[in-house]
Amino acid sequence: MGAFFLVVSSFLASAVEMVEALTIVLAAGLARGWRSSLAGAAGAAIALAVVVVLLGPALTAIPLSVLRVGVGTLLLVFGLQWLRKAILRASGFKALHDEAAIFARELEDAREAGAVARDRIDWYGATLAFKGVFLEGLEVAFIVLTFGSSQGSIPLAAAGALAALVIVAGVGIAVRAPLSRVPENTMKFAVGLMLTSFGIFWSAEGAGASWPGSDLALLGILAFMGATSFVFVTALQRRRTTIGPVGAEAGADT
Amino acid sequence: MTMIKSFGLFWWDFIVGDDWRSAAGVAVAVATTAVLAHNGTNAWMLIPVAVVAVLYLTLRRAVR
Numbered sequence: 001m002g003a004f005f006l007v008v009s010s011f012l013a014s015a016v017e018m019v020e021a022l023t024i025v026l027a028a029g030l031a032r033g034w035r036s037s038l039a040g041a042a043g044a045a046i047a048l049a050v051v052v053v054l055l056g057p058a059l060t061a062i063p064l065s066v067l068r069v070g071v072g073t074l075l076l077v078f079g080l081q082w083l084r085k086a087i088l089r090a091s092g093f094k095a096l097h098d099e100a101a102i103f104a105r106e107l108e109d110a111r112e113a114g115a116v117a118r119d120r121i122d123w124y125g126a127t128l129a130f131k132g133v134f135l136e137g138l139e140v141a142f143i144v145l146t147f148g149s150s151q152g153s154i155p156l157a158a159a160g161a162l163a164a165l166v167i168v169a170g171v172g173i174a175v176r177a178p179l180s181r182v183p184e185n186t187m188k189f190a191v192g193l194m195l196t197s198f199g200i201f202w203s204a205e206g207a208g209a210s211w212p213g214s215d216l217a218l219l220g221i222l223a224f225m226g227a228t229s230f231v232f233v234t235a236l237q238r239r240r241t242t243i244g245p246v247g248a249e250a251g252a253d254t
Numbered sequence: 255m256t257m258i259k260s261f262g263l264f265w266w267d268f269i270v271g272d273d274w275r276s277a278a279g280v281a282v283a284v285a286t287t288a289v290l291a292h293n294g295t296n297a298w299m300l301i302p303v304a305v306v307a308v309l310y311l312t313l314r315r316a317v318r
Binding site for chain 2: 069072073074076077078080081083084087088093094138139142196200203204207208209210211212217221224225228229232236239
């Protein structure tokens with residue numbers, strides 16, 4: 001059960017971050033040339049691989065109880081950020097992420113950034129793609145490493161992330177357009193719930209508490225957090241009806 | 255020094271985000287659970303309840 005949640009969490013978190021990275025790589029590629037954009041994306045992938053290779057073994061060397069209380073607390077803090085934003089978006093208090101709007105803005109900025117060097121690497125395009133892939137990828141690396149090490153299987157968590165990379169990159173190459181139809185907030189909601197639930201489970205266990213039902217408690221925590229979030233969304237939606245809807249958000253935060 | 259500060263600020267923003275009170279609430283709940291466990295009390299309920307309270311407070315601040 002833990003392995004299933006591990007792969008699903010890694011897959012969903014990676015997929016949403018990769019959709020955002022793809023939008024930036026596409027904008028850089030169309031405006032500044034594919035060679036520069038892909039070089040920047042490849043550079044970011046190498047930098048991320050170095051982070052994973054350096055931190056992965058270091059994390060597995062830490063005793064499991066210490067790792068779980070530390071990682072559990074970090075995941076809980078991190079997951080609460082995702083969950084809060086997902087609840088605010090679902091209830092209309094925060095605008096939904098609009099990949100098409102972000103793409104249009106990035107494309108315009110890239111086109112306005114001076115002449116394009118077509119015969120060699122264009123540093124604006126390469127840097128734009130590098131930054132997009134590295135920053136979005138860092139969240140993926142953080143989730144894969146913390147989930148994987150606490151569950152005792154970084155390769156399994158990495159498999160979920162790899163599956164997301166193959167699917168998002170494959171669809172991106174096929175359509176050459178931002179993936180605006182992906183139900184991003186639903187996926188972010190699911191990731192926020194999973195991060196928070198794993199965080200609660202591991203931090204309590206690492207702190208010395210014992211869960212009734214052992215690993216099965218994770219399902220109970222997930223159901224509890226799901227129900228709590230539903231109550232918050234419903235309550236906020238009711239409050240929101242008096243104010244009116246908000247527009248689409250062309251930002252790049254979680 | 256500026257580089258170290260920027261590095262620290264990046265990670266702070268990455269993990270803690272714009273509401274440090276949530277992180278502080280979580281840290282207090284985990285520490286209290288550890289202290290209670292050390293004294294023989296299995297306080298597994300404390301963190302889930304604290305998380306709901308923290309979530310409620312952070313959402314209330316966000317929509318105010």
